[in-house]
Amino acid sequence: MPSPFTVQWVHATLRAALNEAIREGLINTNPARRLRLPRTRRPHAQVWTRSRVAVWQATGQRPAVAVWTTEHLTEFLDYVREDALYPLWWLAALRGLRRGELAGLRWVDIGLEIRELTVVQRLIHVNGRLRVVPPKSEASQRTIALDAETIRLLRCHQQLQHLKGLGAAGWVFTREDGQPIRPDYLTARCRRLVAASGLPPVRLHDLRHGAASTALAAHVDLRTVQDQLGHASIVLTSDTYTSVLPELHHEAAEATTRLVLTTARRTAHKLRKRTIRLRRRPTNQPPR
Incomplete structure (x- = not known):
């Protein structure tokens, strides 16, 4: 079965040929204009990770x-x-x-x-x-x-x-x-x-x-x-x-964070690492 891109290419070629036939006076309308084609999405290249x-x-x-x-x-x-x-x-x-x-x-x-x-x-x-x-x-x-x-x-x-x-x-x-x-x-x-x-x-x-x-x-x-x-x-x-x-x-991620931290140091703002404090339960208290 042909791919959607192949169908699109065939349709474009056929439509161009029929438009030329209209200019030559062989036909009056282009029937290819009424066709509904499958929607295509151009594939994105993926890196071999x-x-x-x-x-x-x-x-x-x-x-x-x-x-x-x-x-x-x-x-x-x-x-x-x-x-x-x-x-x-x-x-x-x-x-x-x-x-x-x-x-x-x-x-x-x-x-x-x-x-x-x-x-x-x-x-x-x-x-x-x-x-x-x-x-x-x-x-x-x-x-x-x-x-x-x-x-x-x-x-x-x-x-x-x-x-x-x-x-x-x-x-x-x-x-x-x-x-x-x-x-x-x-x-x-x-x-x-x-x-x-x-x-x-x-x-x-x-x-x-x-x-x-x-x-x-x-x-x-x-x-x-x-x-x-x-x-x-x-x-x-x-x-x-x-x-x-x-x-x-990775370079973009590091560069973005580096810019924010550099700006914070220059403007005397402190960006502290988030710390998580765990509250201890009494030993005799059952868990909720």
């Missing part, structure tokens, strides 16, 4: 959308460090690029000197063929800042690509014959690598969720995370992709 890992190991149950802790992520990156697509996994996990954006990335879109990456296209697989299409939305066409370590990885990848004679077509990530990679291949390969690593399961797209969480844990502001992910609305970023890591909640 120890308790969730234990449940998964015991029962196989897992959250609909799950992200790794930073410890899980570093363990995975260490496991795949010799993989030919290691820089791709790095970009997915730390910069949150979508699989089509990664597959469609060209060297001309990366400014190694200015440490920037521009998303201007993506690859999709339709009817057995790869097609270059625009980004998912206007906001998805974006420029992403790159750090020194990412630049180092990309330079090494570029040099290795030239040594193998695979850089002629200009794609950043290619197959062994130099042709671009199908996005669904990336999904399958990521699934195999995650399973082989022994880590709790995440999907390739979950690395994008985790990129937002990791950025927030590093105290990157929400608007910057929104721009990095290419979201048109900051609400979408905060509601869906920013499942902050557990340590960030």
Whole structure:
């Protein structure tokens, strides 16, 4: 049975097609407008805490959308460090690029000197063929800042690509014959690598969720995370992709209490610990 999100997507596609039929004069009204669809609630990403890992190991149950802790992520990156697509996994996990954006990335879109990456296209697989299409939305066409370590990885990848004679077509990530990679291949390969690593399961797209969480844990502001992910609305970023890591909640709790106690000391107010005094009953008095 299709999920509510699939039903919503099919309905949106059908409604758009029928609207086009109205413009062409083929029909007068759009019957899809009268359909009642099941209400959907966007799933929130959940972090693989120890308790969730234990449940998964015991029962196989897992959250609909799950992200790794930073410890899980570093363990995975260490496991795949010799993989030919290691820089791709790095970009997915730390910069949150979508699989089509990664597959469609060209060297001309990366400014190694200015440490920037521009998303201007993506690859999709339709009817057995790869097609270059625009980004998912206007906001998805974006420029992403790159750090020194990412630049180092990309330079090494570029040099290795030239040594193998695979850089002629200009794609950043290619197959062994130099042709671009199908996005669904990336999904399958990521699934195999995650399973082989022994880590709790995440999907390739979950690395994008985790990129937002990791950025927030590093105290990157929400608007910057929104721009990095290419979201048109900051609400979408905060509601869906920013499942902050557990340590960030603890930091927030400690910071809030620290502010109150610091203010109390500065204003000479005393906040004493609550004490509980127990009144002793006479030994000859029965309990009530």
